[in-house]
Amino acid sequence: MTTFETFAGTPKTAIQKRPVRLPSLSRDAVLPYLLPALLVVVWQVGSATGWISDRIMPSPTAVLRAFWETASSGALANDIAVSGARALAGLLVGGSIGFLLGLANGVSKLSEQLTDTTLQMLRTIPHLALIPLVILWFGIGEEAKLFLTSLGVLFPIYLNTYHGVRNVDRDLLEMGRIYGMSGWTLFRKVIFPGALPSIFVGLRYGLGIMWLTLIVSESIAASSGIGHMANNAREFMMTDVVVLALLIYAGLGKLADVVARALERRALAWNPVYQTQKEV
Amino acid sequence: MLIAPYQHPLAFIAPLETELDPPATRATVPQSEARHETPAQPQPVALRLRNVEKRFGDNRVLRGIDLDLEAGQFLAIVGKSGCGKSTLLRLLTGLDTPTDGHIGFLDGDGREMTSNARIVFQEPRLLPWFDAADNVAVGLGPTTSKVVARQLAEAALGDVQLAEKAGEWPSKLSGGQRQRVSLARALVSRPGLLALDEPLGALDALTRISMQKLLSRVWRELGATAVLVTHDVAEAVHLADRVIVLEEGRITLDLPVPQPHPRRHGDPELAKLEGRLLAAILGEA
Structure with a gap:
């Protein structure tokens, strides 16, 4: 630390x-x-030394040069901003739907009976398999990417929130009720903090899926964003830009994970696991 | 005096706030007796049980229990595992209702009231995401304002000699300290009935003895009626004014313990009573 x-x-x-x-x-x-x-x-x-051909893999210095060129023209910053905004929007929409459904189904038997089976069935469909359908529905605009990213993020967050709420210590719940907590108070003081470690697992897993979905949907149909940059570069055989795009994805993914971890450590400071653990 | 301007319903605890002396001196008897006599002290609850039965399906856990408990008395319920003692405690705290019969919670004038019992469990059951003081504040219920709750909680922690641990996570406390926090949580609302469900069962022998002393003192200061469920006969005799033995859902022995409080460990009179109780519990086995 x-x-x-x-x-x-x-x-x-x-x-x-x-x-x-x-x-x-x-x-x-x-x-x-x-x-x-x-x-x-x-x-x-x-x-x-010529051992790796430039057409297969550009040298790191070539990638650095590509970085410098795209960065100085402002195209790179723009693409990163566009991709970042898409990722965030997908996370926000899909994440909140998954979170709310997870909470509802964890707390209410009726809600669980009504929606859990449906969600479990939908979950088994690989969401990227919906791409043809999504293009037919939304065309290749922002809606298509938002829909796919949201859908991808939804399930891991739903599953882990649901699991977290269901696994809140029964003894603590009983204690809370005996000490006069109910409804919102019980949720705020016992259920939500108890489910939080699991929710964070869902969030970090969801972040991974978020980038994956975005990369795929941006390379299929987009006029801006990192995925578009890579795809565009492929058409002109600019391997250095393609590799640069990959590295940027890796960097953004790591950044998202670092932010999630920092949030986790802050929110779960009470947990002995986070009191001794070093940053890995 | 700190909380007087709030005019809070729990403002009667104000004397706690003005005691600035260190926790150790709180244990002295004169001071606790002074608090005992404060008119604002909550009324201890008297209990009246008539022909109380509890069945789970075909299983008759309690059969025809008749019991009168005076306000302010310390009752211990002992018996072997599965004799129904924890069920009886749950009924007494109003957590559960009897299948048959009647349980009355009586105020000082003999009128029936709703139970305002607080319970200490065998496990501390602290919320790991709250520090010690916030855990104690849980005992005040959600209606108390945050500032007042924190002050009352810190005072209650002082009563169990943990004032300096107010800001500590439960995971940083020892088993005995956690159980003291859980005791403070039960005490902070000044309940009329204190229910103790084997609260010392999970502690080591030495911590147990110091916790017994603490429990006895805290009970005398609070002036509440107390009901302790335990399988430790020595503990029952040391703490209680009256011990009942429960066997297969019936009271088979009702033994008064007349020795004055505070009691000393190793008192021969207590040892005699302990022997009688043990004989009663084991003799019929």
Whole structure:
């Protein structure tokens, strides 16, 4: 958690006071990035020696150049903003529907009987298989992408919210009722915080599906966004831009996960698991 | 004096707020007796059970229980597992209704009232996402304003000698500390009836003894009627004014414990009573 501060900003005296802990801390900071860095080095060397053909895989420097070109023209920022907005809109719509359904079905027997079977059936349809139908319905506009992303995000969040609510400690629920809680108070003080760890699992899983769906739907039909950038580049054989698009997806995915983790740590600070866990 | 301007219904707890002395000195007897006599103290509840029966399907868990409990008395219910003692406690706290018969909760004038019991479970059942003080505030119910609730909760934590742990997560507390928080949660609303469902059952022997002392003192300060369910006969004799033995849903022994409080562990008179109780419970086995 404090790895980075210690690594970069601790005065020398402090380092001397704790000579044993420092090596392990800096090791924790470096280790996760060792493999990616090594891959980049091998890749660069491979490209420079001609071992990897430029048409199959551009060199890292070529990708960097592509990054610089698209970034300086403003196209990259625009594409990232468009894709990001789509992802967020899908997450918001699908996530809130899944969350509300999960809550309703976790709390109310009637709601569960009415909707759970239907949802479980819909869940088994791969949502990307709906693309032909979605294009027929919405054309290739924003609605199609919003619909698909929402649908993809909905189910993991629904399932985990439902599971979380159903698994709230019965003893705590009984205690809450005995101590006069009901309705909204019981939900706010017992059910929701109890379900939160599971909801976060759903959120992080949903984030993964969110990017996946967006990439696919943007490469099929879009006039802006990262997926469009990659697809466009393919038509002109610009492999460097294609690879750049992939890297940007990876970066955005990691960013979303980091934000979700930070939220999780903050919201679940009471949980012993998050009191000792280091950032991985 | 801090909460006086709110004119809160629980403002009678104001004396708690003005006690600024450290927790350790709260244990002294004169002070607790002074609180005992405050007119604003909530009325302890008297209990009247007539021919109470509880059946689950064909299983008659309680059969024809008649019991009168004076207001302010400490009653212990002992018996083997499955004898119906926890069921009886649930009936007494109004968590469950008897299949047959009548349970009356009586105020000081002998009029029937609704039960205002608070219960301490065998497990602390604290909300892990609330700190100790907020967990105690749960005992005040949702109508109390946040600021007042926090003040009352911190005062109640002081009563169980945990004032310094007010901001701690339950996961950071020891088993005994958690059970003390759960006791403070039951006490904070100053209930007329305190129900204790094997509250010390999960604690180690030494923590148990100090918790017994604490329970006894807190009960005397509160002035409430208390009902303790336990399978520890020594604990029953140490804490209660009266011990009943429950066997297959019937009261088979009703034993007064006349020794004055506070009691000492190892008192020979108590040991005699303990022996009688054990003989009664085990003799028929």
